[in-house]
Amino acid sequence: MSKYTVGLVYGGKSGEHEVSLQTAFAVMNAFDYNKYDIIPFYITKQGEWRKGEIRQSPFTGIEDLKLAINSEGTQAALNVLFSRLTGGESAVKVDLMFPLLHGTFGEDGTIQGLFEMANMPYVGAGVLPSAAGMDKVIMKKLFAEAGLPQCGYRYFTRSQWKHDSFELIVGVEDDLGYPCFVKPANLGSSVGISKAKDREELKQAIEFAFRYDIKVIVEEFVDAREIEVSVLGNDEPMASVPGEIVSSSEYYDYAAKYTDGQSQMLIPAPLDSELADRITEAAIVAFQAIEGNGISRADFFVRKSDQAILINEVNTMPGFTPYSMYPLLWRETGLSYAGLLDRMIELALERYASKQALDYNNDL
Template sequence: MGQDKLKVGLVYGGKSGEHEVSLSTAFAVMNAFDFDKYELIPFYISKQGSWRIGSTLNAPFTQQEDLKLVDGEDTQSALNAVFSRLYGQEKPTVDIMFPLLHGTYGEDGTIQGLFEMADIPYVGTGVLTSAAGMDKVVMKKLFAEAGLPQCEYSYFNRSQWNRSEHELLQQIEHKLGYPSFVKPANLGSSVGISKAKNRGQLREAIQTALRFDDKIIVEEFVDAREVEVSVLGSDEPMASVPGEIVSSSEYYDYAAKYTDGQSQMQIPADIDPDTADQLRELAITAFRAIEGDGITRADFFFRRSDGKILINEVNTMPGFTPFSMYPLLWRETGVSYRELLDRMIELGLERYNRKHALLYENQV
């Protein structure tokens, strides 16, 4: 059967601030793969953006550090392997690419565009969905168009801030009040997020966020439970049971998500069945609002004062680390980690085949 194994290119690392998270995800995914069905080819992208391709694997690495030490060839060799279909190789080097890159250059549509240009199937959401899911402002506009309830927010870019700092601070205070949350518009995993309780903290939080992005979003504080739903599919997506995050810190920041292991996940969430069904329906609405295809995790606020459900955001490349909600929700729903990986690969191949059935020039 060895000859019939699907060759999967596992792409990890990357230039974003979430490089280490990507390594954790890649190591967890690699150890969950069924090596009777797949061969893995590791593609490591350094923090500087250079690529390395390793030898074909028929078993996972034993240590996470080995992911960085692929006895690899240089960027040119790695990209030659990615673009092998365009070079006319009879059998492509890789059958499908599996990007496990979090944040900038990974889940923002850029690597997806590279794979589209290389004419190679890939796992996860496409270019448009990835880009829309990464930009919190664009995402919120699409949610509004779909009629999804969400919290109040303001946004602006660096030049507007430099030109009209005082006016923007006044507008934010008038519209959102305190406390409020300041976020880079295009960064995942809660990097660069601050909570502001007064004008001094708000100004400082904006300066911090501007270190990570040129566009900033400020959101009103919502006293709420944080509930998440995993979505999987394309035209007929499925939603998992909801799970709840009980954060170890004042809010669900980077350390709470990935490093301290102290945040509690309650799966399934302790909510009534009707609310759970509503959350699953809203998660699918959010998935469709950004033209989802593959996977997303939808994050909601369940407001304590009146029980209203507000969409917070969707994540198109949720983590697969041991602390990650996405696979744990599916496990509770009856889909194992390994089955999940199988389905994600199937969806990537199905999308590739659908696109190849389309006409790209006037052939009639």
């Protein structure tokens, strides 16, 4: 079998830039270099592209991922990306792109749209599920349409907050009460999230969230266990066993996820079989609600008072180091990290082939 050349895209103009580097380093070290050659594409925090040379071995450290910054710049990177359209014998051939970009400009459908315009196969969710999975408000509306129970929420834009802050605060207090959680509508990795216990904390939390997005969502507090399920597939998605997050903090914030090393992941989650089955079924429904493809992680609350299952969100580019929940759940289900990478690439090429078979002409 001939080797695939994979463009690995990482970094990005996002508050999750450093998380992306961790993911890229892990993936780079897990590839089977008998099957794949890698071309690194590093995107700086300013949004500039840097293309490295073809690699047939992994980087030796996370900082080495940035060495591509001294390689060819944005124009050269885009020339390779659009090589299927421009052709040319000297063009570097890339079989598919593998975005490992968390957050804005990477997980929100923007780079996926760039790949679509370049006629380039790519790993992971497409434009629509990426955009819907990033916007917590749109996501929740799709969940409601699919009949998935979820916690109460309100949302508003920066402009609405500027003109009607008092009315919005009263609405939150009347509908959700305290404590409540305030989040940027379009961001991940718990960046910009705060827990508000009174009106003053709510105001501060909203102002903080508006540093990261022009739309904010406020959610009611639920005393619940946090359960996560990995989903993999295109038209016939499969769900992993559920896992449980036991946070080291009051809630699963950025430090609890990435820096303090104290949070626990219980895999599989200690659930009775009937409840576990209902959660995995709901994970598939959530995946299909956003018209998912490729990969996704579905996050749930199981309310302690009555064991009700509430969908929290889906993440179309979940953490992907060997110690992240998404690949660990698949390992417990019987799919290794390297096998998971192979399957994600297969799904990307499968989706690309199905779209190439479409007729884009209107000739009758």
